[in-house]
Amino acid sequence: MSAARPLLLAAALLSACGPAPAPPKPTGAAAPLKLAEGSLVAYMLAWSWEGARREGDAWLFETDLGYTVGITSAHVGMGRIELVPCEPAPSTLTDAISSLLIATAHAAHARIGDGSAVASPTVESFLDPAARLFGRGFAGPHAYCGVHLLAVPLRAAADDGFTLERQSLVLTGFWSAPGSDARHLLDASINLQDGSLRPLLGWTSWPTALKPGRAPVALVITRHPARAFDGLHLATLSNLDLAFAVLGNLLKGAKAEVATAAGDP
Numbered sequence: 299m300s301a302a303r304p305l306l307l308a309a310a311l312l313s314a315c316g317p318a319p320a321p322p323k324p325t326g327a328a329a330p331l332k333l334a335e336g337s338l339v340a341y342m343l344a345w346s347w348e349g350a351r352r353e354g355d356a357w358l359f360e361t362d363l364g365y366t367v368g369i370t371s372a373h374v375g376m377g378r379i380e381l382v383p384c385e386p387a388p389s390t391l392t393d394a395i396s397s398l399l400i401a402t403a404h405a406a407h408a409r410i411g412d413g414s415a416v417a418s419p420t421v422e423s424f425l426d427p428a429a430r431l432f433g434r435g436f437a438g439p440h441a442y443c444g445v446h447l448l449a450v451p452l453r454a455a456a457d458d459g460f461t462l463e464r465q466s467l468v469l470t471g472f473w474s475a476p477g478s479d480a481r482h483l484l485d486a487s488i489n490l491q492d493g494s495l496r497p498l499l500g501w502t503s504w505p506t507a508l509k510p511g512r513a514p515v516a517l518v519i520t521r522h523p524a525r526a527f528d529g530l531h532l533a534t535l536s537n538l539d540l541a542f543a544v545l546g547n548l549l550k551g552a553k554a555e556v557a558t559a560a561g562d563p
Contacts, residue, residue, distance in 0.1 A: 330384050330441035331498055331556060337437045338513035341379045341416055342505045344429035346553075349524040356471055357425070359524040364476030365532050367484070369523060371470040372424035373460050374548070377450030379432055379519070380415035382495060383440035412438035421456040424523050429507045437515075445517060445554045448493040449545055465489050467545045473532050482532075488541035494549035502555035510559035520553045 333339065350359035356368035413436035420432060455461045462468060467488050472481040502518050504510065526547040530540065 330443050331381075332441045333437035333515060335437060335439045336413075337515065338434050339381065339414060339437055340434050340508055340513035340516040341432040342429045342508055342516050342518045343376065343420075343422060343432050344505070344518060344520045345422075345424055345426060346520050346522050347524060348522065357523070359527075361530065361532075362528040363531065365527065365530075366474040367471065367527050367532075368473070368481075369424065369469065369471040369484075371460065371468075372523065373456055373462060373468050374422050374424070374545070375450050375452035375454070375462050375466045376418075376420045376422060376432065376447070377452070377491070378415065378417045378446075378448040379517075380412075380435065380446050381437070381442040381517070382444040382446050383412075383438070384443035412436075412440070414438060414442070419450065419452050419454060421452055421454050421460070421462050423456050423458050423460065424521075426457070429505050429518065431508060434513050442498065444495050444497050445519065446493060446495050447519065447549050447552060448491060449549060450491040451489045466491055467541050467548075469541060469544065475533055484540075486537035486541040486544070488538060488545055490542060492542070492545050492549060494546070494552065496550075496552050496554045498554050498556060500555060502557050504557045504559055514559050516557045516559075518555050518557055520555070521548050522551050522553070523548065525551050 347357050347359075350357045352358070353368065356370045358366065358368045360366050416433035416435045418433040420430075422430070449466045451464045451466045452462045453464050460468075465487050467486075469484060469486045471484040473484050474481050496519075498517075505516055505518055508516055526544045528547065530543055530547075532540065535543065
């Protein structure tokens with residue numbers, strides 16, 4: 299199914315079923331997603347290790363700068379997800395330039411939006427092979443063009459028993475410099491929140507981990523850890539700077555797609 303198809307579901311199909319300024323319409327997004335007001339939207343969190351391979355207990359991959367990275371354990375604290383309404387087209391050149399500038403910034407604040415917002419603090423393991431339900435929100439009267447993700451420091455345990463201690467990201471493993479076989483310990487963490495606005499890219503298949511019925515529409519958010527280290531000079535970064543950079547890249551590289559329990563729209 300082509301991602302270029304309009305993200306439009308007829309309302310009839312779904313009828314049964316300190317504020318921060320809203321970010322501008324994401325660039326490169328598919329056509330707006332229009333849902334019946336009050337219909338349920340399920341947020342599914344998934345991981346893709348595309349570009350990596352298994353070596354013992356680690357996921358092993360190379361970055362764009364030639365570093366080899368092995369991840370043996372990694373956890374992130376997700377705090378909030380919500381759909382973001384489309385912005386009207388800029389009416390002036392000044393508005394257009396302003397939108398472009400704002401769109402490049404991190405959206406690290408916790409937005410206060412409509413009923414699509416779900417705050418369900420969750421500790422995830424990067425190594426979890428199955429997609430998981432983050433929560434369900436309610437669609438508002440708007441057309442939506444993006445989704446806002448917020449990672450936050452948590453004191454809570456993941457399903458595998460690992461506990462974050464007021465941290466938003468913890469990484470363990472190793473790395474090697476380009477052209478070297480010497481492995482250096484990777485042990486990094488951060489206790490700051492970070493967020494990102496991602497465009498809705500198109501349609502995907504219904505997630506097998508989610509039973510149809512509780513929500514006719516699912517937003518599948520896939521993160522790519524093997525690309526989260528790209529652009530980073532690991533030999534020069536402190537553990538703190540490395541963790542914050544990886545967290546930001548992880549969120550900014552997330553892929554947001556829509557699925558419907560009714561099948562091909």
